[in-house]
Amino acid sequence: DAGITQSPRHKVTETGTPVTLRCHQTENHRYMYWYRQDPGHGLRLIHYSYGVKDTDKGEVSDGYSVSRSKTEDFLLTLESATSSQTSVYFCATRDRDEQYFGPGTRLTVT
Amino acid sequence: LAKTTQPISMDSYEGQEVNITCSHNNIATNDYITWYQQFPSQGPRFIIQGYKTKVTNEVASLFIPADRKSSTLSLPRVSLSDTAVYYCLVALVSGGYNKLIFGAGTRLAVHP
Numbered sequence: 475d476a477g478i479t480q481s482p483r484h485k486v487t488e489t490g491t492p493v494t495l496r497c498h499q500t501e502n503h504r505y506m507y508w509y510r511q512d513p514g515h516g517l518r519l520i521h522y523s524y525g526v527k528d529t530d531k532g533e534v535s536d537g538y539s540v541s542r543s544k545t546e547d548f549l550l551t552l553e554s555a556t557s558s559q560t561s562v563y564f565c566a567t568r569d570r571d572e573q574y575f576g577p578g579t580r581l582t583v584t
Numbered sequence: 585l586a587k588t589t590q591p592i593s594m595d596s597y598e599g600q601e602v603n604i605t606c607s608h609n610n611i612a613t614n615d616y617i618t619w620y621q622q623f624p625s626q627g628p629r630f631i632i633q634g635y636k637t638k639v640t641n642e643v644a645s646l647f648i649p650a651d652r653k654s655s656t657l658s659l660p661r662v663s664l665s666d667t668a669v670y671y672c673l674v675a676l677v678s679g680g681y682n683k684l685i686f687g688a689g690t691r692l693a694v695h696p
Binding site: 507509514515516517518519533564566571572573574575576577578 | 618620626629671684685687
């Protein structure tokens, strides 16, 4: 499982508040990804990183920002949470041909 | 990135072989085909990857015809624990392989 942990695992927050989700890996993989998963949509890529301080946008990046100051940590921030951002968020890393996914964070925005 | 199309859902029974076909008509020359499995409340897990012909591992087989416009994931003798969503992805493995795009996947239900 590439030693991927996500925190928190569950969070309920109110509309308009900032939220930061953390992904931590222990395998020193270069590439890291944030996805969201909603019913009927599969997984959609939000942002990804190809190295420390190197990030790029995915399919659904509006309303999200990311930061990667260390190889092992990739943070996803919702600057002002909205109800449409209620979802399950997965972090992933890549090693050569294979992606490894974390356990997910269930975020509810009320 | 090549778009993939796969059935939304499939049903099977324990002990049967299940074949899930994915179409990817605009696959590029350097693209590989990869399948992931996802159980409820878990992240996806890599199953198998191939470029052409047939690939087999301890979990599944992947059949890719010569034109590579489709691929078939074969699960031998499924059990109840194979009930999951299966995703087909097409992407360049090296170099530009940065953006894995998942579709809606195929929801496989295995019945007793």
